[in-house]
Amino acid sequence: xxxxxxxxxxxxxxxxxxxxxxxxxxxxxxxxxxxxxxxxxxxxxxxxxxxxxxxxxxxxxxxxxxxxxxxxxxxxxxxxxxxxxxxxxxxxxxxxxxxxxxxxxxxxxxxxxxxxxxxxxxxxxxxxxxxxxxxxxxxxxxxxxxxxxxxxxxxxxxxxxxxxxxxxxxxxxxxxxxxxxxxxxxxxxxxxxxxxxxxxxxxxxxxxxxxxxxxxxxxxxxxxxxxxxxxxxxxxxxxxxxxxxxxxxxxxxxxxxxxxxxxxxxxxxxxxxxxxxxxxxxxxxxxxxxxxxxxxxxxxxxxxxxxxxxxxxxxxxxxxxxxxxxxxxxxxxxxxxxxxxxxxxx
Numbered sequence: 001x002x003x004x005x006x007x008x009x010x011x012x013x014x015x016x017x018x019x020x021x022x023x024x025x026x027x028x029x030x031x032x033x034x035x036x037x038x039x040x041x042x043x044x045x046x047x048x049x050x051x052x053x054x055x056x057x058x059x060x061x062x063x064x065x066x067x068x069x070x071x072x073x074x075x076x077x078x079x080x081x082x083x084x085x086x087x088x089x090x091x092x093x094x095x096x097x098x099x100x101x102x103x104x105x106x107x108x109x110x111x112x113x114x115x116x117x118x119x120x121x122x123x124x125x126x127x128x129x130x131x132x133x134x135x136x137x138x139x140x141x142x143x144x145x146x147x148x149x150x151x152x153x154x155x156x157x158x159x160x161x162x163x164x165x166x167x168x169x170x171x172x173x174x175x176x177x178x179x180x181x182x183x184x185x186x187x188x189x190x191x192x193x194x195x196x197x198x199x200x201x202x203x204x205x206x207x208x209x210x211x212x213x214x215x216x217x218x219x220x221x222x223x224x225x226x227x228x229x230x231x232x233x234x235x236x237x238x239x240x241x242x243x244x245x246x247x248x249x250x251x252x253x254x255x256x257x258x259x260x261x262x263x264x265x266x267x268x269x270x271x272x273x274x275x276x277x278x279x280x281x282x283x284x285x286x287x288x289x290x291x292x293x294x295x296x297x298x299x300x301x302x303x304x305x306x307x308x309x310x311x312x313x314x315x316x317x318x319x320x321x322x323x324x325x326x327x328x329x330x331x332x333x334x335x336x337x338x339x340x341x342x343x344x345x346x
Contacts, residue, residue, distance in 0.1 A: 010030075011031070011032060015032075016084065016086035020090060020093060025231070026230060027228055027231075028224055028227035028231065028234060029225050029228055031080060033063055034063075034083065035078070036083075039082050039083055042107060042110060043110065045107065046111065046114060050114065053179065054210055055208060057074065057118060057121045057122075058074050058213065058216045059114065060076070060218035060220075061076050062075060062077060062220045063078055063080045063223065063224040064077035064079065064227070065080065065222065067100065067109055068113070069116035069120070072215070072217060073117070073219055073221070074120055074121045074213070074218055075117070075217070075220055076113045076116075076117055077220070077221070077222065079091075082098075094235040094239070095235070095238065095292075095294050096282070096293040097292070097294075108157060108158060111157075111175070112158055112162075112172045112173060112175075114176070115171060116168065119171055121213040121214065121216070122215075123215055130200075130204070131167075134170045134171045134174075135167030139166065139167055141165075141166050142165070145165045147161035148164065152193055155173050155194050155197070155198065156177075157173045157176045157180075158173065158290075159290030159291075160289075160290035160291065174197045174198060174201050175201055175205075177198065178205065186198075242292045242294045253328055253332075254270070254303065254306060254307060254312060255310075256328075257316075257325055258307060258310075258313060258315055259312060260310060260312055260313065261315070264314065264315050267313040267314040268314050269312070269314075271307045271308050271312075273321065274304050274307065281300075281322070281325065282296050282297055284326060285326065289333050291333050299329065299332055299333060300329065303329070
């Protein structure tokens with residue numbers, strides 16, 4: 001900060017009571033956050049899981065804008081909103097879900113990031129067998145990837161078949177499955193080509209037990225105090241990242257559920273019906289597909305707009321329409337996924 005730049009006023013103690021609109025004008029750097037409470041307990045659980053496997057290596061945690069492990073570092077960045085319930089609420093309002101907000105979800109992500117960190121700490125990507133089994137780490141990260149949901153060559157841990165996005169993510173996902181207590185991976189992946197990766201991981205991690213690290217780098221990349229943008233700017237960028245650029249829907253798909261025929265003129269509009277079921281259906285489709293709820297909501301928004309343009313109304317029993325619409329939304333979401341529309345966010 002230059003001598004002529006005024007230092008921002010410290011936030012008032014009651015900042016969590018600010019309405020969303022006022023909160024969005026705060027800078028990330030000015031949020032008075034520390035890792036404590038529930039978040040600290042989850043980190044302690046991860047450390048215990050690693051310790052139980054004999055893996056004792058320097059692991060540093062800090063707050064940033066997203067989940068990530070800096071390249072070549074033994075540090076893990078955790079999104080700021082997990083450090084305060086008020087910011088979790090804001091995240092939910094802005095993105096329709098809180099990534100890592102639930103205990104098990106948070107632990108899955110922490111185990112995944114620990115896989116990247118241990119990969120860095122022991123420089124495992126330099127090992128020939130590691131590269132043969134998982135692929136070359138030097139492959140560029142794609143902006144989009146098209147997963148194969150039925151492939152048995154990859155473990156299933158995080159949503160969206162994340163192990164398929166890059167060799168390094170395949171390694172981290174395999175490590176996370178291996179580390180998870182009571183995962184029973186030998187039985188779960190019996191007969192899968194992915195079992196070979198897990199067995200290699202098991203042998204590799206046993207060989208590292210009690211071994212000194214080859215790299216210790218706890219440098220913080222993009223720590224929260226250095227992020228000068230406002231929460232409003234942050235969420236604008238994040239929503240743009242997860243948005244749908246050019247969705248297209250066939251009118252006939254909507255007309256299978258709804259109708260503009262005169263005999264249905266007294267029924268509620270299709271747009272009203274979708275609005276009524278929007279939230280629960282969005283959650284269901286997200287759980288089925290692993291696609292970010294915000295992205296699905298953009299698909300829903302376009303469906304609602306098209307229903308209004310076609311002047312469609314409910315044409316049958318609500319339960320049946322809800323079931324058919326859920327299937328339609330799932331199909332459209334998967335089409336978006338397989339058309340190369342699943343964006344990788346690191």
